[in-house]
Amino acid sequence: MTNRASPLPNWAQKSAQKRDSLKAKINPAWLLDLSPTVDLSESSTVSAMDVLQQYGRQVLSKQEWELTEEHDATGMLQLLAERKVSAVEVTTAFCKRAAIANQLVNCLTEVMFDEAVERAKELDEHFERTGKPLGRLHGLPISLKDSFNVKGVQSAIGYVSFLDHEPPTSNAALVDILLAEGAVVYCKTNVPVTLMMADSVNNVTGRTLNPNKLSLTAGGSTGGEGALVKLRGSLLGAGTDIAGSARIPALCNGIYGFRPTTLRVPFVGLTAPGRVGSPSPILPVIGPEGHSVRDLELFMRTVADSEPWKVDHTCVTVPWRTVAPPTRPLRFGYLKEDPSRPLHPTALRGMTSAARKLEDTGHAIVELDGRVPSLWETSRLAWKFFETDPQHVPAQHLRASGEPLVPALETTTLPELQGWEPSVDELFEMNLQRQALVGAWHDIVVAERLDAIILPTYQSTAVRHDTYGFMIYTVLANMLDVRSS
Amino acid sequence: MTNRASPLPNWAQKSAQKRDSLKAKINPAWLLDLSPTVDLSESSTVSAMDVLQQYGRQVLSKQEWELTEEHDATGMLQLLAERKVSAVEVTTAFCKRAAIANQLVNCLTEVMFDEAVERAKELDEHFERTGKPLGRLHGLPISLKDSFNVKGVQSAIGYVSFLDHEPPTSNAALVDILLAEGAVVYCKTNVPVTLMMADSVNNVTGRTLNPNKLSLTAGGSTGGEGALVKLRGSLLGAGTDIAGSARIPALCNGIYGFRPTTLRVPFVGLTAPGRVGSPSPILPVIGPEGHSVRDLELFMRTVADSEPWKVDHTCVTVPWRTVAPPTRPLRFGYLKEDPSRPLHPTALRGMTSAARKLEDTGHAIVELDGRVPSLWETSRLAWKFFETDPQHVPAQHLRASGEPLVPALETTTLPELQGWEPSVDELFEMNLQRQALVGAWHDIVVAERLDAIILPTYQSTAVRHDTYGFMIYTVLANMLDVRSS
Numbered sequence: 001m002t003n004r005a006s007p008l009p010n011w012a013q014k015s016a017q018k019r020d021s022l023k024a025k026i027n028p029a030w031l032l033d034l035s036p037t038v039d040l041s042e043s044s045t046v047s048a049m050d051v052l053q054q055y056g057r058q059v060l061s062k063q064e065w066e067l068t069e070e071h072d073a074t075g076m077l078q079l080l081a082e083r084k085v086s087a088v089e090v091t092t093a094f095c096k097r098a099a100i101a102n103q104l105v106n107c108l109t110e111v112m113f114d115e116a117v118e119r120a121k122e123l124d125e126h127f128e129r130t131g132k133p134l135g136r137l138h139g140l141p142i143s144l145k146d147s148f149n150v151k152g153v154q155s156a157i158g159y160v161s162f163l164d165h166e167p168p169t170s171n172a173a174l175v176d177i178l179l180a181e182g183a184v185v186y187c188k189t190n191v192p193v194t195l196m197m198a199d200s201v202n203n204v205t206g207r208t209l210n211p212n213k214l215s216l217t218a219g220g221s222t223g224g225e226g227a228l229v230k231l232r233g234s235l236l237g238a239g240t241d242i243a244g245s246a247r248i249p250a251l252c253n254g255i256y257g258f259r260p261t262t263l264r265v266p267f268v269g270l271t272a273p274g275r276v277g278s279p280s281p282i283l284p285v286i287g288p289e290g291h292s293v294r295d296l297e298l299f300m301r302t303v304a305d306s307e308p309w310k311v312d313h314t315c316v317t318v319p320w321r322t323v324a325p326p327t328r329p330l331r332f333g334y335l336k337e338d339p340s341r342p343l344h345p346t347a348l349r350g351m352t353s354a355a356r357k358l359e360d361t362g363h364a365i366v367e368l369d370g371r372v373p374s375l376w377e378t379s380r381l382a383w384k385f386f387e388t389d390p391q392h393v394p395a396q397h398l399r400a401s402g403e404p405l406v407p408a409l410e411t412t413t414l415p416e417l418q419g420w421e422p423s424v425d426e427l428f429e430m431n432l433q434r435q436a437l438v439g440a441w442h443d444i445v446v447a448e449r450l451d452a453i454i455l456p457t458y459q460s461t462a463v464r465h466d467t468y469g470f471m472i473y474t475v476l477a478n479m480l481d482v483r484s485s
Numbered sequence: 486m487t488n489r490a491s492p493l494p495n496w497a498q499k500s501a502q503k504r505d506s507l508k509a510k511i512n513p514a515w516l517l518d519l520s521p522t523v524d525l526s527e528s529s530t531v532s533a534m535d536v537l538q539q540y541g542r543q544v545l546s547k548q549e550w551e552l553t554e555e556h557d558a559t560g561m562l563q564l565l566a567e568r569k570v571s572a573v574e575v576t577t578a579f580c581k582r583a584a585i586a587n588q589l590v591n592c593l594t595e596v597m598f599d600e601a602v603e604r605a606k607e608l609d610e611h612f613e614r615t616g617k618p619l620g621r622l623h624g625l626p627i628s629l630k631d632s633f634n635v636k637g638v639q640s641a642i643g644y645v646s647f648l649d650h651e652p653p654t655s656n657a658a659l660v661d662i663l664l665a666e667g668a669v670v671y672c673k674t675n676v677p678v679t680l681m682m683a684d685s686v687n688n689v690t691g692r693t694l695n696p697n698k699l700s701l702t703a704g705g706s707t708g709g710e711g712a713l714v715k716l717r718g719s720l721l722g723a724g725t726d727i728a729g730s731a732r733i734p735a736l737c738n739g740i741y742g743f744r745p746t747t748l749r750v751p752f753v754g755l756t757a758p759g760r761v762g763s764p765s766p767i768l769p770v771i772g773p774e775g776h777s778v779r780d781l782e783l784f785m786r787t788v789a790d791s792e793p794w795k796v797d798h799t800c801v802t803v804p805w806r807t808v809a810p811p812t813r814p815l816r817f818g819y820l821k822e823d824p825s826r827p828l829h830p831t832a833l834r835g836m837t838s839a840a841r842k843l844e845d846t847g848h849a850i851v852e853l854d855g856r857v858p859s860l861w862e863t864s865r866l867a868w869k870f871f872e873t874d875p876q877h878v879p880a881q882h883l884r885a886s887g888e889p890l891v892p893a894l895e896t897t898t899l900p901e902l903q904g905w906e907p908s909v910d911e912l913f914e915m916n917l918q919r920q921a922l923v924g925a926w927h928d929i930v931v932a933e934r935l936d937a938i939i940l941p942t943y944q945s946t947a948v949r950h951d952t953y954g955f956m957i958y959t960v961l962a963n964m965l966d967v968r969s970s
C-alpha cells in the first residue's frame with residue numbers, strides 16, 4: 001500500500017494539460033488581483049459584472065476601459081475607419097478584457113492574443129500605407145465559438161477525445177470571410193459537450209458561468225460567447241444554432257443573438273459534434289452574438305455581400321437585399337406561451353410589455369395562443385431528427401476518451417425517446433409531420449398577413465446550472481426555417 | 486365450353502372506359518379524315534408533322550392555322566393584349582389543334598375544351614368591360630402534364646388504380662397562379678407510369694408517339710407535353726423534372742424545355758407517383774416546355790413575380806431578379822461526353838458545333854471531360870435516392886389494379902440495385918457522397934469562373950420506343966441543383 005494519491009485518469013490528465021496550456025498563453029499581468037472574499041465558484045451569487053466594474057481598471061487603462069465599454073461593433077468600426085484609434089489599441093484592449101472575462105466566468109477555450117496583435121499591426125500598416133481600411137471589418141476583434149476551425153488551433157468542442165486530433169489545417173469559410181474584411185480573430189469560446197445542451201459545460205475546459213450571477217447558466221451551446229460578449233470581452237461573436245444555441249445565450253446573458261435562415265452563412269469548416277451526412281431536414285446555422293441589432297445586421301450583410309456561395313457549395317446564391325422601412329403598421333403574430341411550458345412572471349412581463357409597446361406605436365398584435373401546433377410535439381419531432389443516427393456518434397466521441405458524462409446531458413434528452421431507433425420508414429413519417437407543421441404555420445402567416453412573429457425564448461430568465469432542460473420555444477425556428485430573404 | 490371471347494380483365498375494362506370517356510369529350514368534327522394508307526401505329530416511320538401539314542386544314546380554318554403555326558407564347562400574348570385576336574379565337578384554335586395532335590400521337594390524358602372556351606369568353610368579356618387584360622397570361626392556353634391537379638379532373642398519371650380515386654377538389658398551386666394571370670387551362674398530357682421513365686407509356690391512355698417519327702419515343706416523363714408542343718397543339722406547357730423529365734422531351738421532340746432550381750415554382754397540388762415524405766435530397770421541380778427561350782423566361786418570371794411563397798410553404802422567398810446582359814465574354818464549362826455513354830455522331834455534332842459557335846462569338850470554352858466525377862456513378866447514386874422507399878409505393882400502386890408492367894419499366898432500372906434496400910446508415914453515406922459530388926463541381930465552377938455549363942441531354946437524338954434507358958446526362962442537374970437565383 002502506498003500513500004501517493006492515485007494518479008488522474010488518462011482523460012483527466014489530458015484535460016488538465018489543455019487547461020494548463022490555455023492558462024500559459026494568457027499574460028499574468030492581464031489577470032485581476034481579487035480579494036480572497038470574492039467567490040467565483042459555480043454556486044456563487046456574485047455578479048461578474050460587478051467584479052469587473054470594481055477591479056477591471058487594475059488591468060485595463062482608462063482608454064482600454066472606455067474603448068471596451070462604450071461602443072458597439074458598428075461604432076468601433078467607425079472609430080477605426082476614422083483612425084481615431086488603431087487596430088493594435090483595440091485588439092490589445094479586447095484581448096485584455098477577454099482574459100479578465102475568462103478569469104471570472106471561464107468562457108474561453110483557445111486564445112490567439114499574440115497572433116491577434118500581430119495581425120492588428122499588419123492592419124495598421126496597411127491603413128498607413130494605402131490610406132484605406134482593409135475591409136468593412138477593419139481592425140474589429142471577432143470572437144468565435146469553439147466549433148469554428150482556425151488553422152493550427154484546436155477545435156475540441158468539449159470532447160476530451162478531440163484533444164488527440166491534429167489541429168485543422170485550414171480556416172472555416174466564415175473565418176476567411178471575416179479576415180478578408182479586416183477582422184481580427186483572437187479567441188474561441190466555450191461550448192457544451194455534444195453542443196446539444198443549454199449549459200456550456202464539458203470535461204475539457206469546464207463550465208462557463210453567467211456574468212450576471214455565477215450560479216446561473218450562461219446558456220448554450222454558444223454560451224462561452226454569450227458570457228464573453230456580456231462582459232464586453234467581445235463586441236461581436238460568431239455562434240451556431242440548431243435548437244436555439246445562438247439565442248439561448250442571448251437570453252441568459254442579456255445580449256443580442258440572431259439565428260438566420262439556413263444556407264446563407266457558409267457552414268463549411270466547422271468541427272461537427274456528431275455524425276455528418278444526416279438525412280435530417282433541420283440544419284445547423286451560424287448566427288452572430290453582439291451588442292446591438294445593427295451589429296447583427298452588419299454581420300449578416302457583410303457575409304451575404306462576400307458572395308459566400310463561392311466558398312461553400314451549400315450556400316444559396318441570394319444577394320443581400322435592402323428592404324425599405326415599412327410605411328404601414330406591421331402585423332405581429334404573438335405567441336405568448338405554450339401550455340407545456342407556462343411562463344414565469346418575469347418572462348410573461350417581457351412578452352406582454354413587448355406586445356403593449358408595439359400596439360402603443362400603432363402596430364397590430366395577432367394572438368396565436370391556441371391556434372398553432374403544440375410546441376412540445378414540435379420539439380419532440382425535432383429531437384427525433386437530432387437523434388437520427390444509428391451509430392450514435394456523439395456517444396462514441398465521449399466513450400473514446402473514457403471521460404464521464406456531465407450531468408447536464410441528462411437534462412436535454414427526452415425520456416420517451418430512450419432506446420428509440422430511427423428507420424427509413426419513420427423518416428418518411430417524420431418528414432410528413434414536419435411538412436404539416438411548416439404548412440400550418442405558413443397558412444397562419446399568410447392568412448393573417450403577419451410580418452413577424454414574437455414568441456418567448458424560454459419560459460424564464462437564466463436558470464441554475466444543469467436545469468435548463470428542453471428548449472421548446474427556440475427550436476421552433478429551426479423546425480420551420482422560414483426562408484425569408 | 487363457350488365461344489364467347491373471355492371478358493377483359495378488370496383493369497383493362499377501366500382503361501377502356503377511360504379512353505372512351507376521353508374520346509367522347511373530343512368533338513368528332515375536330516378529327517382529321519385520314520387516308521387509310523397513313524400508318525399511325527407505334528412502329529410507323531410516318532412523321533406526324535407531315536400529316537398535320539397535309540391534313541390540318543381539314544379542321545383548322547386559315548386563321549386558326551396561322552394562329553397556331555406562327556407565334557410563340559410571348560408573341561401570342563402581344564396579339565391578345567392588342568386585341569388583334571380574342572381569347573375565344575385563340576383557345577378554340579388550340580383546342581382543335583390539340584385534338585388533332587392527340588389523334589396523331591396520343592398525347593392527351595384529359596381534355597377541358599368546353600370549359601376552356603367558356604373561360605376564354607369570360608376573359609374576352611373582362612377585357613371588353615375593363616379595357617385591360619386580366620393578367621400577364623391573358624387568353625393564353627397552357628397545357629399541363631397529367632400530374633397537375635385541376636379541380637374535378639382526374640390525375641391518374643398512368644396508374645390504372647388511380648382511376649378509382651376521387652378527382653382532386655382543388656387546383657395545384659401553379660394552376661391557380663396561371664389562372665390568376667389570365668391563362669386558359671384546356672388539357673392535360675400523357676406521362677410514363679411511375680414518371681420514372683423516358684417513354685410516356687402506361688396502361689391507362691397508352692403510348693405517346695414522337696411527332697417527328699412515330700416509331701421513336703416522345704421522351705418522358707413530360708412526353709405528352711413535348712409531343713403536343715412540338716405539333717403546336719400548345720404554345721406553353723408545364724412539366725416536372727426529377728431526372729430529366731422536362732428536358733428529355735425537349736430533346737426528343739425538338740422544342741425548348743427548362744429545369745429551374747428547386748423550391749422556386751410551387752409544387753403543392755401535384756399528384757405524386759410515389760411515396761411522399763422521402764428523405765432524399767433530390768426534389769422534383771416544375772419546368773416549362775415551349776417554343777422559345779423567351780417563353781421559358783416568361784413562365785419563370787410570371788411565377789416568381791406571383792410571390793409563390795405565399796401559396797407554397799416550401800418555396801423560397803426569393804424575388805425574380807433581372808440580370809443585365811453581360812458586357813464581357815462568358816466562360817462555358819464544356820462537358821462533351823461521359824465515357825460510360827459515348828455520343829452518337831449527331832449528338833456529338835450538336836455539342837461541337839455549339840462550342841464552336843460560342844468560341845466564334847468570343848466566349849471561352851473550358852473543357853471538362855476527365856475533370857469531373859463520373860456521370861454514371863452520379864446517376865447510380867441518384868437512383869439509390871429515388872429507390873429509397875422500404876414500402877415500394879409505386880409497385881403498390883401498380884399491383885392495386887392488377888395491371889401488367891409496361892416493358893419500358895425494365896429499361897430504367899439499374900440491375901445492380903435489384904433487391905437493394907436503404908438503411909438509415911446508408912442514407913448518411915449517400916448524403917456524404919452527394920455532398921462530395923456537389924462540392925467537386927462547385928470547386929471547378931469557382932476555380933474556372935464558369936458562367937454556365939454545356940453538356941449533352943442524351944447520347945443521341947430520340948431513340949426507338951422502350952430503349953431510352955438510364956438518363957445519366959440530365960440527372961446531373963437534379964443531383965447538383967445549383968442554386969443560382
